[in-house]
Amino acid sequence: MQTVLKIGTRASQLAMAQAHEARARLMKAHDLPESALEIVPITTTGDRIQNRPLSEAGGKGLFTKELEEALYDQRIDIAVHSSKDMPTVLPKGLELSTFLPREDARDAFIGKTAKSIVDLPKGAKLGSSSLRRQALIRRIRPDLDVVLFRGNVQTRLRKLDEGVAEGTILALAGLRRLGMEHIASDVMGLDVFPPAPGQGAISIENRIGDDVVAQMLRPIHHVETGQALACERAFLASLDGSCRTPIAGYATVADGRLNFKGLIITPDGTLWHEIAAEGEAGNAAVIGRQAGADIRAMAGPQFFEGWF
Template identity: 55%
Template sequence: MTQSASPFLRLGTRGSPLALAQAHEVRARLAKAHRVEPEAIAIEVITTSGDAEQTRPLADIGGKGLFVKEIEQALMDERIDLAVHSAKDMPGQLPDGLVIAACLPREDPRDAFISPRAKTLAGLAQGAVLGTSSPRRQALVRRMRPDLKVVPLRGNVDTRLEKLKQGEVDATLLAVAGLRRLGRPQVVTSILQIDEFLPAVGQGVIAIQTRAATTRIRNLMAAIDDPVTATALSAERAFLAVLDGSCRTPIAGHARLTAAGLSFRGLVARPDGSAAYETVRRGEALDAEAMGRDAGLELKAKAGDQFFVG
């Protein structure tokens, strides 16, 4: 193993416990792949607009892209060499000059139901309060349980779990992947299956972003890239890119690559859960992006422009 005085790489990340856990996982994989000490890869914590504003719904202040834009700016300013993101936080369109250079193997993409009041979402009492600030989760919950009161619940994982513990809400939903990466799987009450509760695009995926022009760094990232995850994500993000005209429109999409090929399912819904459109695609891995884009165009045509709220 070798170590130099200047950083081998500079890695940018948000400062939440989950973001830091993901950044350390990327650092460990890169250090092992390139035979350097982990400490040779510097981790720079960057506060994003989404982290700074914790009171208002993200949709009211600019959407989920608020968790990545300051980190992307640091990349474009060459203050860091790569950025580590939860792929589900990334908007459908990347800034010019930036690319996703690698994906780590996908964790469980499903959503976890967490409640001291019931074992499942279906088991919650009539009129119970469920907290989530995700438009997708809000819409899907309202479709399944229109009787529930769905309220905003922001903050990092520990903050939301504490609010649940204090009785501010009767239940909440969190990504299984995040809980596992934080070593907190024991807090899960039950898991919502993909067939009944379609995940967010990119859920469970750690995406590593860099500048398109930095061939050296892109080559370094290739050593830790998981092609199965990258293929699935390319289909999901192509779907999102077609539909991502508004941060308020609930969008879900999940692709899975097996020996039989690539399967994809996508959904758009009204925020109140009153209507939704779904589609399914099956094909070859090489056609992943085209499949996702075609699925997005189908739903955009079916739903019509008025469906996508501003």
């Protein structure tokens, strides 16, 4: 059968698994064979940079630039992303129209010598590239040596085997999508280790005004996940959130009501502020923006000095 839709994705195993999930949902929604939906793997700048933090290399856009160029050039029709990798401002003419049902948003600890962060010996090396995770680790265990850990899931696990660190933190959702949940030594609670905005949710980016694509995507959009992400992304945007800022945020939607909790924390993990908000799910973005404004006022301008 002729290709109906070209699905762009990063080339990592996890990204490919997410693209396959999107394809499976589209196949079911439209009764299409696998051959009608072509998956197009694209290596991004963020995948190639392994030796320094994203905050120093250019931020979240490094994982999306090449995919968005392919959308502009019509080499692909949609791009499948990890929502937490998406900048809050998208290029002109593109939109995040579709969110798949969210997986578990919690983080998981993978240890070689200990079952949890608490059990690690004093001074142990714990690998992470996320400023949020680094700050939360330091809040829990300021005595640990937090080292840079870039790369996909398989790369990070190889670094553990090579003894670069005694443990690392990965998203539980990613492990589940790879069928690797069993390697998690511990799953951190949301209150102790709140997730990044968008964590666990797959999003789909497409060209605004492409009605054929929009019609294909509509049946697979999960409304509640979309509402939760609208709140979290608005919270992030109101704080100028990027890879330079340790920010956590998580919203849930049930029976038309949205509940949100957000956190900002200094990179050294010594000072933080938390906020909770709730309201009608239809007002998700408004709730997120207001929570961001409120926590910014709560923290005061001195909290953010040197961040932006």
